[in-house]
Amino acid sequence: MNSALLPLLVAAPLSVAGLLILTWLPLWLSRTLLLAPSAVTLVASTALLWQTRDGSMLSHNVALWAEGVSIPFVVDTFSALMLWTTSLLVLVCAAFAIAVGDDKASYFGPLVLVLSAGVTGALMTGDLFNLFVFIEVMLLPAYGLLAMLGSLRRLKSGRIYVTLNLLTSTIFLAGVALVYGAADTVNLGRLAGAAAESPMVATGMGVIILALSVKSAAVPVHGWLARTYPSTSPAVTALFSGLHTKVAIYAIYRLYAVVFDGDATFLWIGVVVFSLTMLVGVLGAVGEDTTRSILVFHMISQIGYILLGVALFTELGLMAGIFYLIHHMIVKASLFLSTGAIEHTHGTGALNRLGGIAKREPLLALIFMGAALSLAGLPPFSGFVAKLTLVAGAFQAGEWVAAVIAVAVSLFTLMSMLKIWGGVFWGKEPEPRRPVEEPQTEGNGATSVLVRPKVPTVMLIPGVVLAATTLSIGLGATVLLDLSATAAANLLDTSTYVEAVLG
Structure with missing residues (x-):
């Protein structure tokens, strides 16, 4: 792929979003245009992965403006991996939204496309x-x-989400201002290693990483995630789970590697905070009684695993963290979509109002179980490789307590997944609340019988795709491990990235 085409990965979804807003189109065409940009980005990111697999990089200054004026777009193995995964998730989650009819809400398509454009730009930019x-x-x-979508709780959750992110964005911008005031630049190439030379730059970057930690829902600033994500629609929850917090995590990896140059002085703080994030998240899931609330707390816990990789800041630790990041984005979206299909069909995600689904719908049960076992870290799924590599990295770095916590949390994760399995799939079918009257074949009367709806097959396809992906990653782990190792090497030695940013 030519580096001059990189800006199109941002411009294309924005252009299609504008087209959907300004013109009336048939539903089938609107749906096609919703899916097309993500499909194109998926193909393009596959090409980018092939080009950067050896550690090389692509860079382009937008509109060919000089450095310091233009927006620098740089793609290495790490950002290419993230582009591939995020485009896959947008494509699959949009397909699920179409299957359940969420896309019929006003401006749903344009909003998703603008969201994906922002994610793509954040993953490629080399400028604070x-x-x-x-x-x-x-x-x-x-x-x-x-x-626009979800239960009535979404209105309260929306206020929390907006307030939190506005405050965090203000903190982020204040950090950028501090860095610019101290270094007279916000270009990452010129900021390489600057935190070690300037206390003011280090302070500004600390403020930025604090803001990113809030956006990534690390403990103790994690409560907003549990109070907002379960309130919207399952499709949007799955979409957010794979994009929002993960872009913040990507930025933490990138900024600490480039600006702090992996300075070991502050790493102990990350080890403590991210170990607590693993533990607090999984304990929070124990007391929940709906599928999505359990999965959201597990999402917090898994964020601790991912960020532990950057806190170790060794080659094995970074490789494990990146592998874990890609694995988690896919698995968590699969779980949200499979349980979301149940929630949409049965009108609830409460464990005590569901049960016996495995007997009626074995394929759905298989999809959930595959993703759940991967989340818990059992072979042959990608989660086993991710956790094994991360625990090995923690032992190698001498962080024994973090490694033990990671293993213990995996057991609690498995218990919580079995809690969902027992309540939703393997449990006893609840008594019907509204029996359906069906006419008898003989006689004049009617009888009330229980008619339980089945999840339409079209709603299962997105979950199948992602569950099959995590299984494929687990069985062919060498491919992703090699790419993660290359990405980790680029973070340990940022000289090539800096040169690419500077053009």
Whole structure:
């Protein structure tokens, strides 16, 4: 792929979003245009992965403006991996939204496309201020998606989400201002290693990483995630789970590697905070009684695993963290979509109002179980490789307590997944609340019988795709491990990235 085409990965979804807003199109065409940009990005990111697999990079200054004026777009193995995964998730989640009819809501398609454009820009930019801008482009449509779909709780959750992100964005911008005031630049290439030379730059970057930690829902600033994500529609929850917090995590990896140059002085803070995030998240899931609330707390816990990789900041730790990041994005979206199909069909995600689904719908049960076992870290799924590599990295770095916590949390994760399995799939079918009257074949009367709806097959396809992906990653783990190792090497030695940013 030619580096001059990189800006099109942002411009294409924005252009299609504008077209959907300004013109009336038949439903089938609108749906096609909703899916097309993500499909194109998926193909393009596959090409980018092939080009960067050896550690090389592609860079382009938008509109060929000089460095310092233009937006620098740089793609290495890490950002190419993220582009591939995020485009896959947008494509699959949009397909699920079409299957359940969420896309019929006003401006759903344009909002998703603007969201994906913001994510793509944030993953490619080599400039602090433009990182802030693209994150805001990502967040603005999220406010609309959160408010338009889901239960009535979404209104209260929307206020929390908007307030939290506005405050965090202000903190982020204040950090950018501190860095610019101290270094007279926000270009990542010129900021390489600057935190070690300037206490003011280190302070500004600390403020930025604090803001990103809030956006990634690390403990103790994690409560907003549990109070907002379960309130919107399952399709939007799955979409958010794979994009919002993960872009913040990507930015933490990138900024700490480039600006702090992996300075070991502050790593112990990350080990403590992220170990607590693993533990607090999984314990929070124990007391929940709906599928999505359990999965959201597990999402917090898994964020601790992912961020532990950057806190170790060794080659094995970074490789494990990146592998874990890609694995988690796919698995968590699969779980949200499979349980979301149940919630949409049966009208509830409460464990005590569901049961016996495995007997009636074995394929759905198989999809959930595959993703659940992967989340818990059992072979042959990708979660086993991710956790084994991360625990090995923690032992190698001498962080024994973090490694033990990671293993213990895996057991609690498995218990929580079995809790969902026992309540939703393997449990006893609840008594019907509204029996359906069906005419008898003989006689004049009617009888009340229980007619339980089945999840339409079209709703299962997105979950099948992602569950099959995590199984494929687990069985062919060498491919992703090699790419993650290359990405980790680029973070340990940022000289090539810096040169690419500077053009």
